[in-house]
Structures are given as C-alpha cells and as structure tokens.
Amino acid sequence: MPRKTMFVALRDLSTKDCVLAVAVTHWIFNRREPADPRILFVLLLLVPAATSLLLFLHYGTILGTVLAFSIYHASLIFSVVLYRTSPFHPLARYPGPFLAKVTRLYWTRIALAGRQHIEIGRLFDKYGDAVRIGPNEVHFRDVSVMQAMLGSKGMPKGPMWEGRALKTPILPLVGLRDNTTHSRRRKPWNRAFSSAALKNYVPVMAKRGSQFVELLAERREVDFVHCVHMFTFDFMADALFGGGSEVMKDDDKDGMARSVKTSFLDSQIYEHLPWLASLARHIPGVGEKIKRFRAMCTQRGISRLEKGSSTKDLFYWLSNEDGSEKENPSRSLILSDSALAIIAGSDTTATVLSILVYCLLAHPETYERLQAEVDKFYPSEEDSLDPKHFSKMPYLEAVINETMRLYPVLPSGSQRSPERGSGGFFASQHFIPEWTSVRIPIWCLHRDPRNFTRPDEFWPERWLIMDGLEPHSEVLTHDMNAFVPFSFGPRNCVGKNLAMLEMKVVAVHMLQRLQLRFRKDFDPTRWEHVMEDRFNLLVAELPIVVERRF
Ligand code: HEM
Incomplete structure (x- = not known):
C-alpha cells in the first residue's frame, strides 16, 4: 500500500476507533458508573493512549498523543452533554437549570457553599415540586411522593452514602x-x-x-x-x-x-x-x-x-x-x-x-x-x-x-435510589429510572x-x-x-x-x-x-x- 494511502487508512481507522471507544466508554459510564480507579485508568487513559498509537505515524509521537487524547475526551464530553440534555435522557421530563442537567459540579458548588437548603427552595418556586438538580438526580417537594419513596415499599439508600463512607468495603x-x-x-x-x-x-x-x-x-x-x-x-x-x-x-x-x-x-x-x-x-x-x-x-x-x-x-x-x-x-x-x-x-x-x-x-x-x-x-x-x-x-x-x-x-x-436490577421505581405519577x-x-x-x-x-x-x-x-x-x-x-x-x-x-x-x-x-x-x-x-x-x- 502506498504510504499516503496507508496514513489516510490509519487516520480513518483511528477516527472510527476513537468514536467507537467514546461510545463504549460513554455507555459504561452511563450504565455502570464505574468508580474503581483501575477501571477509570483503563477508560480515561489507556483507551485514548491506545488510539494515539494509530496517529503516531502520521502526526508524530507528541502531536499524535495530544490529538488522540483531545479528540477522545472532547468527544466523550460532547456525547455526555448531548445525552444528558437530550429528550432521550430518562430524567428529561424533569425541569431544572441547564447546567445542573449537564454536570453534577453545578450542585456540588452550591452544596460546598452550604446553601443547598435555600437554593433548592428557590428552584422549587421556579420550576415546581420536582426539580432536576443533577444529571441523574431529582429533588421533590411533595409529601405523597415522599411517603411512596421512603415508606415500607420504598427505595433503598442512594449512592451518596457510599461516597460519604469513602467506599469502605463494609458500609455502615x-x-x-x-x-x-x-x-x-x-x-x-x-x-x-x-x-x-x-x-x-x-x-x-x-x-x-x-x-x-x-x-x-x-x-x-x-x-x-x-x-x-x-x-x-x-x-x-x-x-x-x-x-x-x-x-x-x-x-x-x-x-x-x-x-x-x-x-x-x-x-x-x-x-x-x-x-x-x-x-x-x-x-x-x-x-x-x-x-x-x-x-x-x-x-x-x-x-x-x-x-x-x-x-x-x-x-x-x-x-x-x-x-x-x-x-x-x-x-x-x-x-x-x-x-x-x-x-x-x-x-x-x-x-x-x-x-x-x-x-x-x-x-x-x-x-x-x-x-x-x-x-x-x-x-x-x-x-x-x-x-x-x-x-x-x-x-x-x-x-x-x-x-x-x-x-x-x-x-x-x-438520598434514595431504585434497587439495582429493579429497572426503576414508580411513586404516584413519577417513574424513577435505575441509576x-x-x-x-x-x-x-x-x-x-x-x-x-x-x-x-x-x-x-x-x-x-x-x-x-x-x-x-x-x-x-x-x-x-x-x-x-x-x-x-x-x-x-x-x-x-x-x-x-x-x-x-x-x-x-x-x-x-x-x-x-x-x-x-x-x-x-x-x-x-x-x-x-x-x-x-x-x-x-x-x-x-x-x-x-x-
Ligand atoms: C435530634 C436528633 C436526630 C435527628 C434529627 C436525626 C435525624 C436522622 C435522619 C434524618 C436520618 C436519615 C434517615 C434516612 O436515611 O432516611 C438519620 C439516620 C440515622 N440516625 Fe439519626 N437523628 C438524630 C439523632 C440520632 C441519635 C441520638 C442516634 C443514635 C445513635 C441516631 C442514629 C441514627 C442512625 C444509626 C441512622 C441510620 C438509620 C438507618 O439507615 O437505618 N440518630 N437520623
């Protein structure tokens, strides 16, 4: 194969691979929320590193690596943002600030300022009794919903508790x-x-x-x-x-x-x-x-x-x-x-x-x-x-x-979250999807x-x-x-x-x-x-x- 054609083939291959790798990574993050550092290492570093190998011949080691990492992470961010703000997201029907739908950092910033209790009240007044405060989290101001969600047939505790416990093997x-x-x-x-x-x-x-x-x-x-x-x-x-x-x-x-x-x-x-x-x-x-x-x-x-x-x-x-x-x-x-x-x-x-x-x-x-x-x-x-x-x-x-x-x-x-493997949880007119x-x-x-x-x-x-x-x-x-x-x-x-x-x-x-x-x-x-x-x-x-x- 002539050198030029080979480069083009490699470039096409790498682009396709990159897109595929991004799609798979996005799917894994979406479905499994991996937090294990080894999995994160593979998904966020090893996969783009592997795709960068395909760009070395064409762009050299440094530029190839920079390009592969930039394309991979930019595409991953783009696909995540697109999905989270799209009508296909399972929480799409819940209103809330745009940035809250995009990233968890929106609410984290408010929480770290100690203002959650005030800010959520303001959002309820603006959007109604159900507000999406994160890509995957909704807050409710409704007694009957609370009873269904927290009652005897309600949902188990949510992932916040695993975080607070620093993911210890035996949770409190x-x-x-x-x-x-x-x-x-x-x-x-x-x-x-x-x-x-x-x-x-x-x-x-x-x-x-x-x-x-x-x-x-x-x-x-x-x-x-x-x-x-x-x-x-x-x-x-x-x-x-x-x-x-x-x-x-x-x-x-x-x-x-x-x-x-x-x-x-x-x-x-x-x-x-x-x-x-x-x-x-x-x-x-x-x-x-x-x-x-x-x-x-x-x-x-x-x-x-x-x-x-x-x-x-x-x-x-x-x-x-x-x-x-x-x-x-x-x-x-x-x-x-x-x-x-x-x-x-x-x-x-x-x-x-x-x-x-x-x-x-x-x-x-x-x-x-x-x-x-x-x-x-x-x-x-x-x-x-x-x-x-x-x-x-x-x-x-x-x-x-x-x-x-x-x-x-x-x-x-x-926090509460539907049981893993349950598919989701119904509380009056609300369906809370798994994850x-x-x-x-x-x-x-x-x-x-x-x-x-x-x-x-x-x-x-x-x-x-x-x-x-x-x-x-x-x-x-x-x-x-x-x-x-x-x-x-x-x-x-x-x-x-x-x-x-x-x-x-x-x-x-x-x-x-x-x-x-x-x-x-x-x-x-x-x-x-x-x-x-x-x-x-x-x-x-x-x-x-x-x-x-x-
Ligand atoms: C005025 C004092 C207290 C207030 C307002 C309070 C409030 C709460 C709340 C809101 C929860 C969360 C429950 C949930 O996840 O739905 C909780 C959980 C818990 N509290 Fe208290 N608490 C108080 C005192 C105590 C005391 C004195 C103890 C004794 C050790 C205690 C032990 C616990 C335990 C072990 C849990 C976890 C329960 C479970 O997940 O089954 N709390 N508390």
Whole structure:
C-alpha cells in the first residue's frame, strides 16, 4: 500500500476507533458508573493512549498523543452533554437549570457553599415540586411522593452514602443499598433503641446531663454550641461503648468532639461526587481527617469489644450479647457502625439543642412559658434528671418539635435510589429510572405553606392547638405527614427516641437550674442566616451568659 494511502487508512481507522471507544466508554459510564480507579485508568487513559498509537505515524509521537487524547475526551464530553440534555435522557421530563442537567459540579458548588437548603427552595418556586438538580438526580417537594419513596415499599439508600463512607468495603447501616440487608442489619439497632432498652441509657444521661449543666454554671460565659457538642460526645461514648470519653472534663483538648464536625464537613464533597471517594480511599494523604476519625472510632469499638459489656450499651446489642440472633455478627461488621453511631448520635442532638436555646432566647415569651411548665413539674426540690413528668409537659414537646420543624438538622434529607436490577421505581405519577437518585429536602417540606400555616414563623403554640390543648379561632394547616425531622419509613432515624429523651432531659435540667441570656454584643438576627447546610445543619458560635437560679 502506498504510504499516503496507508496514513489516510490509519487516520480513518483511528477516527472510527476513537468514536467507537467514546461510545463504549460513554455507555459504561452511563450504565455502570464505574468508580474503581483501575477501571477509570483503563477508560480515561489507556483507551485514548491506545488510539494515539494509530496517529503516531502520521502526526508524530507528541502531536499524535495530544490529538488522540483531545479528540477522545472532547468527544466523550460532547456525547455526555448531548445525552444528558437530550429528550432521550430518562430524567428529561424533569425541569431544572441547564447546567445542573449537564454536570453534577453545578450542585456540588452550591452544596460546598452550604446553601443547598435555600437554593433548592428557590428552584422549587421556579420550576415546581420536582426539580432536576443533577444529571441523574431529582429533588421533590411533595409529601405523597415522599411517603411512596421512603415508606415500607420504598427505595433503598442512594449512592451518596457510599461516597460519604469513602467506599469502605463494609458500609455502615445508613448506607446499605439493599433493603433486605438493611432490614437485617437494622434489627439489633431497633432493639438497642426500643422503649424498653431506652431505660438503660437514663442513668448515663442523668450523669452527663448534670455534668453539662454544672459546666455551664461554672463557666458563666460560654459558647453553647461548643459545650453542648462536648456533652453529646461524652454521652454518646457512654451510650455506645460504655464510656471512654471525658471531653467535657478536659475541654476537648485533643479535639475529639471537634473531629466529628470536621469529619462530616470533609465528607461533603464525596457525598456529591461519590466516584471521587474511590480515588480518595486509595490515595495516601487524601481524605486524611475522615480516615483518622474513622480509625479513632474503630479503635473505641475494638476496646469495647475486648472489654465486654458493663452496661447495656449499643455494642451490647450490636454484638449480640443479648443472644437474640442465632449467629454472632462478624467483628468487622460490628465495627463498621462505630463511626456512624458517634456522628449520627452526637452532632444532630447537639445542633438541635443549640437551636432550641437560640429560639428560647430569641423568643422571651416562649422561654417564659416553658420555664413555667418546667417549674410546675420540676420545682427546685424535684429531680429534674428523672423523666417521669415528661409525658405531662406538652409545651416542652411543642418547643422541641417547632425547633426541628423550622430548622431540621438534616435540611436536605437522605438520598434514595431504585434497587439495582429493579429497572426503576414508580411513586404516584413519577417513574424513577435505575441509576438515578432522589431526595426530599426536609427544610422545604417543613416550610411549605401547604403543610404548615405561617411556615417561617417560630410558633410552638401551633402544636398545642392541633392537639386540642389550646383554643384558636383561625383554621390551621398542620400536616403531620409532612413533619419528618427524623426522616420517614423503615430506614428512618433509629435513634429518634433516644434523641427526644436526651433533649428533654437536658432542656428540663438546664431550665430548672439555670437562667440563660445572649451575651450583650451578640446579634441574634444574623445567626439564622449564617446557618449552613453541610448535610447536617452547621450553626455558628452561640455566646450566652449563664447564672444559677438557686
Ligand atoms: C435530634 C436528633 C436526630 C435527628 C434529627 C436525626 C435525624 C436522622 C435522619 C434524618 C436520618 C436519615 C434517615 C434516612 O436515611 O432516611 C438519620 C439516620 C440515622 N440516625 Fe439519626 N437523628 C438524630 C439523632 C440520632 C441519635 C441520638 C442516634 C443514635 C445513635 C441516631 C442514629 C441514627 C442512625 C444509626 C441512622 C441510620 C438509620 C438507618 O439507615 O437505618 N440518630 N437520623
């Protein structure tokens, strides 16, 4: 064959090969979402490198390589963008910003700025109750859709959880993507936080609650957020591992309590770009804080397992010390939930308690009314760490509920995705195709006037009115199905009852013993506006002045 003809043939061959390679790569990315670095290496580097060999003869080594890589990657990007914005994409019927359809980076940027909860509300107002916020993700603001998607026949957890867990081989309970495995692994957790088991945590709750209130009283001027995070960290260590933490005593000198926050902040990028987690997992130095935090939690779990149980803590149930299961779970399976338990149990409750104190101090009439209820059932001689009167305190419950309604601690909710191999999921008129995900932002459900009258107002009385405990002339909208601070369905928050009890014990003991007020130079009007949605709600410092009441 003459040289010139050969070059043309090679060029044609390489173009065809390139197009074919791009099409196959696109298909693989679309169907399989590969995150394994070895597969990524083959698809993104090896394949274009192979096609560049065909261009060497014609263009030389350097230009051939540059051309092959440029053509391959440009065509791949072009074909991906074209498909994602085309009417053939399975989520094409859902409206949303153009850039959100094109790339996941659109929403990642908003998430990393902590503005998801605000931005999604704006998009719902613009596009309606279903918005496509990513190439493969839709968010809904609709109670009936939420019930179908999160309910007993709903979808499993979505890929965000694998990302947050840095793609560990054994996922924690919260990230399990198969409903059967999830419900099996959830059983010991349900036993650990059943009404009967809850009583086992009361003594440590009382001990730590009392230590916390003393700490506030002694310091007199504190950042409430920092102090309450130390309290929940120590309490959770007792409740999960039977002890092992004294951060309140040493003012978190080793940064243990603070590391919870750092760890979940650092996980945020992997939540939105789960494929990045596979890389981070394998690259030394990347995701270091998360890895260190996880190792610290695992170490605590190991020490606890070696020691055996002295109380009926969470590990008592997880390691089948109660003998409910025929077979004991493997040690690595038990340990995989160590970090989840600390993060899920400590930061959430601490944040709600911080916001509760903020709401009380920003609304003196609510503070006064709750104080009166506490004083009625827990006068100074009554043990305020004993929950025996809580069931007769509707205002306490109303204030906590209203705090979590207005400021749900997981504002964007938890992701769900159709079961692998299922083909997709139907929820009322919506079809959610496989390989796509959904979320129901709790913040938006709670602030939707179709669910709650005057949704942006802190108004605990609404709960009393709806329970028939207080008269009111206006007809109120108050959809209890839309109130989901702990999420909904069989994969919701398993620690809900423990959290409610813990928050009540702390609130009552604090109000019985202490008088709180904002530090003089603090501007409460700004505080709400600097809250960030970092998956958990992140709140700023809350400087308060504390005085003993007696
Ligand atoms: C006010 C405090 C709390 C709030 C608002 C809260 C909220 C939530 C939410 C919204 C979820 C996501 C559920 C889903 O995927 O649909 C969750 C999951 C979870 N929470 Fe909580 N939580 C709180 C306290 C606790 C406590 C004290 C624990 C105790 C360890 C805990 C343990 C868990 C666990 C283990 C999960 C995963 C459940 C599963 O996937 O089956 N949480 N929580």
